[in-house]
Amino acid sequence: QFTLDNLITSPETLDETLIDTALEEYRPGLRLLASGAGTKDLEGDRSADLFIALNRLMQMFDHIIINVGVLESSYWIRALGVHTRHLMVAMQPLVEHAHEARGLVQDWRSHLGRNAEIGLVIDGYDSKVPPDLEELSETVGAPLAGTLPMDWRHRLMAVNSGRPVLEQSPRCAYSRHLGAVLDALDGGMEKSRRGGFLTRLLGS
Helix, strand or coil, rough: CEEHHHHHHHHHHHHHHCCCCCCCEEEECCEEEECCCCHHHCCCHHHHHHHHHHHHHHCCCCCCCCCCCCHHHHHHHHHHHHHCCCCEEECCCCHHHHHHHHHHHHHCCCCCCCCCCEEEEEEEECCCCCCCCHHHHHHHHCCCCEEEECHHHHHHHHHHCCCHHHHHCCCCCCHHHHHHHHHHHHHHCCCCCCHHHHHHHCCC
């Protein structure tokens, strides 16, 4: 499997032929690249290699989406924040998580470009259980981009089937809320709501 680690080793090899043969096409217009490396492996000269590799990708793709876990998030923001247009911060509606997210967001702002936008997504939100959305948004210090319900049944079905929940259960509560988040983000990326980038690629 071709990974980001391979690309970092030899970024000059990235061309249309390599993209067609090595990067898995999840669906038309969307290709996947596994990381293959942890932040402990991306220090020193490797950090510069990462920047070069991502620059190559940015020259060949209109949009790049990077999915990063919390343990490695600060490294990626420092390395690539200046190129980030939309930073989506996902968290569960726990008071402890909100305070931790506030510290991270405050630190990240200085590493983002002038036009970067931060959006907060509350995963597992239940309107009957405090804190409410306004309080969470104010605590974190970031505007709310949307919420995702727990909906464990349909999440589990999607995981076990190996299919995105938007395809597995397009009418479930989770899919509807995720669609609203994608529509909101599309509005910031493309003026036309219909046929927005994320909706085209990830929508049902």
